Amino acid sequence: MPELPEVETVRRGLAPAMEGSIIERLELRRQDLRFPLPENFADASQGKRIVSLGRRAKYLLIDLDDDMTIISHLGMSGSFRVEEEAASRTPGGFALPRSKDGKHDHVLFHLRTPQGWSRVVYNDPRRFGFMHLWKRSQLDAYPPFVGLGPEPTGNLLDADYLARRLGGRTQPLKGALLDQSVVAGLGNIYVCEALWRAHLSPLRKSGSLVTPTGGPKKQLLLLTEAIRAVIADAIAAGGSSLRDHIQTDGSLGYFQHSFSVYDREGEACRTPGCNGTVSRIIQAGRSSFYCASCQK
DNA sequence: ATAGCGACCTGAGTGC
DNA sequence: TGCACTCAGGTCGCTA
Numbered sequence: 657m658p659e660l661p662e663v664e665t666v667r668r669g670l671a672p673a674m675e676g677s678i679i680e681r682l683e684l685r686r687q688d689l690r691f692p693l694p695e696n697f698a699d700a701s702q703g704k705r706i707v708s709l710g711r712r713a714k715y716l717l718i719d720l721d722d723d724m725t726i727i728s729h730l731g732m733s734g735s736f737r738v739e740e741e742a743a744s745r746t747p748g749g750f751a752l753p754r755s756k757d758g759k760h761d762h763v764l765f766h767l768r769t770p771q772g773w774s775r776v777v778y779n780d781p782r783r784f785g786f787m788h789l790w791k792r793s794q795l796d797a798y799p800p801f802v803g804l805g806p807e808p809t810g811n812l813l814d815a816d817y818l819a820r821r822l823g824g825r826t827q828p829l830k831g832a833l834l835d836q837s838v839v840a841g842l843g844n845i846y847v848c849e850a851l852w853r854a855h856l857s858p859l860r861k862s863g864s865l866v867t868p869t870g871g872p873k874k875q876l877l878l879l880t881e882a883i884r885a886v887i888a889d890a891i892a893a894g895g896s897s898l899r900d901h902i903q904t905d906g907s908l909g910y911f912q913h914s915f916s917v918y919d920r921e922g923e924a925c926r927t928p929g930c931n932g933t934v935s936r937i938i939q940a941g942r943s944s945f946y947c948a949s950c951q952k
Numbered sequence: 953a954t955a956g957c958g959a960c961c962t963g964a965g966t967g968c
Numbered sequence: 969t970g971c972a973c974t975c976a977g978g979t980c981g982c983t984a
Contacts, residue, residue, distance in 0.1 A: 658977065658978090659977060659978090690960075690978095690979085730978090731977095732961090732962095732976070733961085733976090781962050782961045782962050782963080782976090783960085783961060784960070784961070784962095784978065784979080785978090800979090825954090826954085826955095834978095836979085843978070844976095844977055844978085845977055846977090939956095940957075941956075941957060941958080942976095943975090943976090
């Protein structure tokens with residue numbers, strides 16, 4: 657489920673509840689997520705203050721006050737929710753409504769906040785997510801971060817960079833953009849959306865967007881801007897839905913965005929002036945949605 | 953080196 | 969109402 661914009665929205669939603677709080681207790685109900693939880697997870701976390709929440713690609717970073725960082729990946733079905741406790745309650749007095757889906761609540765952060773007490777709960781039905789502990793000063797050496805491409809929101813992603821990475825590559829654009837070493841944080845949905853905005857087919861050979869001298873063709877400039885814009889728009893949409901979403905059920909992690917092509921098989925293409933229909937094809941075992949009329 | 957595919961796990965949706 | 973089947977936003981590791 658969560659691609660970069662969803663993880664960023666989760667980060668922004670959790671920050672007010674977690675930053676500055678102390679992890680009074682870490683309750684581990686299931687250890688067997690995609691990878692086993694760290695052996696010393698509870699001991700290394702309890703009593704520590706959370707100094708800030710960060711993000712790299714689709715990874716949420718919970719920075720503790722002793723140079724350790726909890727790295728959390730939501731996999732396909734992971735989500736967090738915040739349960740606030742009134743300031744007047746005592747530590748042992750939790751009387752919050754039990755989650756309707758408690759059987760998939762795997763990690764519970766019992767927090768002491770400046771205002772009182774709260775719980776932050778990690779829920780993950782499919783258990784494709786995981787959490788690791790890593791020294792913050794050595795985060796660049798965390799194996800999944802080695803070789804990770806630039807953030808699509810940052811300055812390192814530009815058409816010249818993509819030309820260097822895509823030049824000579826015969827792989828279809830769809831696969832190249834899903835490659836986290838090319839751009840970090842794109843997933844199936846936003847690759848489909850970016851290609852639609854750039855009027856490029858997911859089947860197009862990656863190298864065809866690069867000139868013989870290795871520079872970006874105009875279409876690659878458009879693709880670069882489309883990637884940046886689709887991510888920025890999705891983050892903005894998540895941010896604007898954040899407050900309402902928390903108010904309804906306290907959960908963070910999945911927002912029903914409206915997409916232009918994703919999951920719209922058989923519907924009319926939304927490109928102005930295009931009368932095509934959205935198709936679904938399978939590439940490398942994953943669905944690609946695109947309009948064959950305006951995406952070439 | 954690159955590309956394709958199954959595996960990991962559970963739940964939601966569909967059609968009979 | 970139940971059952972069988974398909975599909976899912978991510979990533980890893982194995983093949984050719």
